[in-house]
Amino acid sequence: MVPGRHLLRGVRMSGESFRVDLRGIVDILSHHLYSSPRVYLRELIQNARDAVVARSESDPSAPREIAIEIEDGGAVLVRDSGIGLTEEEMRSVLATIGASSKRSDFTRVRRQYLGQFGIGLLSCFLIADRIEVRSRSARSADAPTLSWVGNSDGTFTITSAQTPLPDAGTEVRVQARADDREWVEPVRVQLLAERFASLLELPITLRTGAHAQSEIVSTRTPPWRGSGLEATAWCHRELGFAPLAVLPIDVPTAGVVGVAFISDSPGRVGNRHGDTVYSHGMFVADDNVQLAPNWAYFVRLAVEGGDLALTASRESLQDSPAIGDVKAQIGTQLRQGIEHFALSDPVGFDRFMDVxxxxxxxxxxxxxxxxxxxxxxxxxxxxxxxxxxxxxxxxxxxxxxxxxxxxxxxxxxxxxxxxxxxxxxxxxxxxxxxxKVRERRGHTARVRAFDPHAFLDSLPEPREGGAEARGFEVHARAVLERLGVDLDLRAFAPASTPSLFVAAGDDHLSQLADDGAEADPWAGLLSEPEASPARPRLVMNVTSDAVRSLVHVRDERVRAEAISGLYVIGLLRAGQTLDERHGELLSSTLHTLITAAGGGE
Known part of the structure; x- marks a missing residue:
């Protein structure tokens, strides 16, 4: 008796297998794994590509071809010159959910394969009830051509094919259901094939009808391998904008290579558009947000994922420590690229900053x-x-x-x-x-918030003048009092600034809060806060020729209007918006001064 194993005396035990409801599995794939039925074509292309790569490992001179054809009646054929399948492999790979020939036979070149989950063929049941496979193994010259037919009810048959294949390889035929014909329409198949396979290095041909010419949908130049103009053209074609700059991305430790396009529009801060990711040339996603740092909201990546593992759906990358390392390196390279951009193309960088x-x-x-x-x-x-x-x-x-x-x-x-x-x-x-700059080490004493009231108080007051100066000050205060403004006489440069309007309020106190952070923490409790001016004030510059001339003006009406004019000038220099009352003041001032200059009343 095996230790730890308890058997019921007299009870006969039998070994049984789980039953799998294939329709239920397909429903799970449809609703919880794949984003869209369109993935059926990607899985077919992917399996064909992996088969070709596998055969090349054992026979480098073997043909490397994949062909896609659309038949009348709503069927899609994908034919490859790959490694092919034996009868046993058909049972273990095509008819066993979760199996993959890549797991065992080709472990030494596993990283060259796109699929590692053995569920890709099931995606065809998203649009079809029947899948037909003809395959001839490349492992022996006299290998027969076998036919495998799988049904959505979970049954399958393996027989000798009535029409043998001329060479090793596999042909998969998917007959779409009547209500899923949209997924095998020629235009859609062409768009999907170009989307998924455009950067694959294998030649993949597509024929959209019995009388149509075949065209190659793959072997396009990736944007990270072409010239700057080619990368820009790719961005405009695929992403819809002309980039302000194209920055290189290269993380050799993970096999990640690509480019970063700087957007020509502001976008939404903190809301990154997704990046376009490929895996060994096969399109993975155009909404990936795993590789670029959040601050790089103005950047769109186009990258080859290299050794980064894919999820079961192969529509995103697996979260892993490697992802974090790659993301950090991409962030560093983006900053370095922007620095280089600033030095090498000042005009372009100015446009970048404007946007x-x-x-x-x-x-x-x-x-x-x-x-x-x-x-x-x-x-x-x-x-x-x-x-x-x-x-x-x-x-x-x-x-x-x-x-x-x-x-x-x-x-x-x-x-x-x-x-x-x-x-x-x-x-x-x-x-x-x-x-934040001020808080950085070494900058605290060098960067300070500006206090306008303290600055004005530090300006020298004019020396005590004679009776005329005192008379002018009394008159000026009376004029400004009617305007609700205090007078402050100071001597400062430049003399071309005759007056300065300073608004009332405590706006400056908030920006001074950080300056007080290093002061005595008890000061706020043990002393009364200094009250800010209750009213706005007009600072008149006694070194200004205009102000000095007013001291000697004897006509009080002219002098009053001139003081009002200096008030309006102060408002304008301070960037204040003039209202109707200010406009009337300015008009009255000009009228009085012009009349006085002309000798009129």
């Missing part, structure tokens, strides 16, 4: 890899002109940024005159990016 800058900023707000790209290549408006953050950090040890377009417009000339650098961070995601 994708906003999206790149959005991704960089949460991705450090993209942040490096932003620092090195995204242009920013500054008080010293347009430059990248890398250039900014090389140029200045004291970088200030503002997230207010109004503040940038108003203060950029002043900081330029003081030889300080102000960065316009008012763009979408600008503040997040600049804060």
């Amino acid at each position: 994708h800058a906003k999206g790149i900023l959005a991704m960089a707000a949460g991705d450090d890899d993209m942040l490096d790209l932003v620092i090195g290549h995204v242009p920013w408006e500054t008080s010293e002109g347009t430059m990248t953050l890398a250039q900014i950090l090389r140029l200045s040890d004291d970088v200030r940024y503002t997230t207010s377009m109004t503040d940038f417009t108003a203060f950029a000339p002043l900081l330029r005159a003081k030889r300080s650098l102000l960065v316009n961070g008012s763009y979408v995601y600008g503040s997040e990016i600049l804060r």
